[in-house]
Amino acid sequence: MDFKSQVNEYQNRVKTALDHWLPKTCMHPQKLHEAMRYSAISNGKFIRPLLVYATGDALSLAREQLDGIACSVETIHAYSLIHDDLPAMDDDDLRRGKPTSHIQYGEAMAILAGDALQALAFYIIAHDTKLDVDSDTRLKMINTLSLSCGSRGMAGGQAIDLLSIGKSLDIAQLEDMHIHKTGALIRASVIMSACASTNIPESTLEHLDHYSKCVGLAFQIRDDILDVEGDTEVIGKQQGADFALNKPTYPALLGLDGAKQRAQELHEEAMDSLSSLNHQADMLRQISEYIVKRIR
Secondary structure (H helix, E strand, O other), X not given: OOHHHHHHHHHHHHHHHHHHHOOOOOOOOHHHHHHHHHHHOOOOOOHHHHHHHHHHHHOOOOHHHOHHHHHHHHHHHHHHHHHHOOOOOOOOOEEOOEEOHHHHHOHHHHHHHHHHHHHHHHHHHHHOOOOOOOHHHHHHHHHHHHHHHOXXXXXXXXXXXXXXXXXXXXXXXXXXXHHHHHHHHHHHHHHHHHXXXXXXXXXXXXXXXXXXXXXXXXXXXXXXXXHHHOOHHHHOOOOOHXXXXXXXXXXXHHHHHHHHHHHHHHHXXXXXXXXXXXXXXXXXXHHHHHHHHOOX
16 A cells, blocks of 8 residues: 555544544534534644554554544644634634634634543543553553643643744754654654553664654654745645744754755654664654655
């Protein structure tokens, strides 16, 4: 199966699983559930679920074992986008080619939808009967996910981002911000999936963690590049938004060519991290390449 077909299979699988876990719009309170679905099941790339499934494939795990993990990281991601887009944050009107949640449902309902999606992520990991792991492993996954989206992860990275507007950061400070803001949940996607394997060697887990750190940073660099040279209709959000807010970015610090070179270096480092894994890890390799070349 080629890369595009495999991506479509992963995406369709997580959408089906999300449809199962998300409350139906006929359930009370209907408007909140509608807002949750509006942001969680949309025209996204589903990078984090792709990494969950690709990691599972590399470790010969059954796909149904991973559906709940894929849903949990995607609902966390969806919640973060809702809150990032709010007027108090980035004040964006467009996300994934359609009006942002607060434009569609109002600020109050958008905030509640984000809150509910975050809570749902942990409910899924706690209750997914297809996730055939012991209670200690399930708790380890919840611990990994909670750290990735809290003050020492995504929320902390967003706080650093807000405090850095209009300031000059060096490369170490910029990478620290994005290791938290973008990279933490990407790393959790890989590590939570790997934890579902009961006999994974510690060295393999370390290699996968380093891979995920590299692709997480590369993903953010590519986002920064697309903010400069992307097309709004293609990327699904307003091109130039970061520049307009005077945010510190990789192109601003390294120039476009330097940012592209740094992304390529991270891709190559990610590939080195997978050198001990066989062809079953090829989707992880191809996802890394896709991340540094994507146009949306």
